[in-house]
Amino acid sequence: MNESLYGRLGVPVIVNAKGAATRLSGGVLHPEVTAAMAEASAACVDMLDLHAAAAAEIAAATGAENGLATSGAAASLLLASAACMVGLDPAAMARLPDADGLKSEIVTIRSQRNAYDHALRGAGARLVEVGLADRFAGAGIRDAEAWEIEAAIGPKTAAVLWVASARARPPLAEVVAVAHRHDVPVIVDAAAELPPAAKLRSYVAAGADLVAFSGGKGLGGPQASGILCGRRDLVMSAALQMLDLDLRWSDFDPPPSFIDKGLLPGLPRNGVGRPCKADKGAIAGLLTALRRFLAESDDERTARWQAPLDHIRAELDDLPFTPVGGGIPRLALQLADGAAADRLYKALLAHRPVIHLDHSEMEAGRLYIAPNCLAAGDAERIVEALRILWPREGGR
Numbered sequence: 001m002n003e004s005l006y007g008r009l010g011v012p013v014i015v016n017a018k019g020a021a022t023r024l025s026g027g028v029l030h031p032e033v034t035a036a037m038a039e040a041s042a043a044c045v046d047m048l049d050l051h052a053a054a055a056a057e058i059a060a061a062t063g064a065e066n067g068l069a070t071s072g073a074a075a076s077l078l079l080a081s082a083a084c085m086v087g088l089d090p091a092a093m094a095r096l097p098d099a100d101g102l103k104s105e106i107v108t109i110r111s112q113r114n115a116y117d118h119a120l121r122g123a124g125a126r127l128v129e130v131g132l133a134d135r136f137a138g139a140g141i142r143d144a145e146a147w148e149i150e151a152a153i154g155p156k157t158a159a160v161l162w163v164a165s166a167r168a169r170p171p172l173a174e175v176v177a178v179a180h181r182h183d184v185p186v187i188v189d190a191a192a193e194l195p196p197a198a199k200l201r202s203y204v205a206a207g208a209d210l211v212a213f214s215g216g217k218g219l220g221g222p223q224a225s226g227i228l229c230g231r232r233d234l235v236m237s238a239a240l241q242m243l244d245l246d247l248r249w250s251d252f253d254p255p256p257s258f259i260d261k262g263l264l265p266g267l268p269r270n271g272v273g274r275p276c277k278a279d280k281g282a283i284a285g286l287l288t289a290l291r292r293f294l295a296e297s298d299d300e301r302t303a304r305w306q307a308p309l310d311h312i313r314a315e316l317d318d319l320p321f322t323p324v325g326g327g328i329p330r331l332a333l334q335l336a337d338g339a340a341a342d343r344l345y346k347a348l349l350a351h352r353p354v355i356h357l358d359h360s361e362m363e364a365g366r367l368y369i370a371p372n373c374l375a376a377g378d379a380e381r382i383v384e385a386l387r388i389l390w391p392r393e394g395g396r
């Protein structure tokens with residue numbers, strides 16, 4: 001079906017062995033997820049009711065007080081930034097992204113700066129960088145330290161950002177401790193940290209005030225879906241700045257568990273987060289993916305992803321593959337040098353069907369095969385391509 005739809009549009013179907021990259025359209029959704037999207041799309045609901053139901057499921061899955069379904073982790077970050085700047089003040093919501101006079105600085109750790117923190121600035125915040133990551137420069141062993149974060153916190157500080165990864169320093173617990181000492185919330189970008197499933201809860205448990213997860217990466221939800229979870233009032237603020245609230249005050253009757261009307265002086269109009277809206281189909285798909293993710297153990301998930309990698313290794317047992325562990329297992333393919341890896345990478349792009357590998361370590365001569373976005377038959381397509389191309393491009 002997909003073949004014929006994309007064929008009609010003249011859009012080539014690719015083999016995605018890179019992983020859930022946005023530029024490669026993310027992954028392949030489980031039929032239960034697409035069925036939920038189709039079912040949700042066939043009827044109309046009040047979005048406040050659907051968002052409240054999603055909030056309850058997200059809260060239960062993460063241990064957070066409140067949750068919001070968004071159009072992606074980047075959207076969640078924009079909303080988190082907006083929430084931390086204005087709280088539950090509708091007049092301040094109306095001013096964003098003009099943040100003059102508001103708490104509008106977000107302290108960020110220099111070594112954690114990345115392409116996605118633009119989303120925080122999108123709401124009007126200014127990033128204040130701290131720390132010197134000389135451990136990455138080969139000139140030292142240190143990175144940003146908690147006292148440097150504390151020194152950057154002042155009357156204009158809206159939040160501290162911590163981008164989750166195995167390499168992130170200082171540890172989240174230290175960041176939370178200094179931020180909370182000054183009543184400043186901590187935003188955690190955990191977009192790509194799932195699985196393991198334990199991370200759904202661990203950042204909230206460690207004291208993070210808002211956590212952003214991507215729905216379209218390890219969770220297996222729609223590409224344009226995401227989660228924001230955390231403190232009740234901050235998630236409430238995020239929701240108020242995203243939702244369509246073209247209502248009279250007297251008609252506004254949200255479930256108080258999601259939005260407590262009693263805390264508001266009035267109803268904000270469409271906010272700075274309006275472009276982050278999640279569609280009902282995406283919310284249904286996200287919740288179904290979340291339920292499936294929780295129902296499967298990390299071991300079962302790893303075994304499911306390991307199977308196509310094992311097939312590739314068994315069929316091409318003369319190639320220098322090394323299995324790599326982690327939340328999502330991968331196969332590393334080691335070539336002589338970066339130039340050789342580049343040649344094989346390009347040959348796979350010139351192959352039909354086009355095959356995308358993860359080339360993030362190409363300079364070291366390494367290409368990776370990720371299993372989580374492969375469609376049925378793709379492992380065999382990779383085997384067939386490498387059988388042809390390896391002797392020409394890969395051999396020394």
Ligand SMILES: *Cc1c(COP(=O)(O)O)cnc(C)c1O
Nearest residue numbers: 072073074116191192214215226
């Ligand atoms: C992928 C990613 C995002 C964006 O996630 P989307 O769901 O695609 O919006 C944000 N931050 C980090 C660290 C990411 O890896």
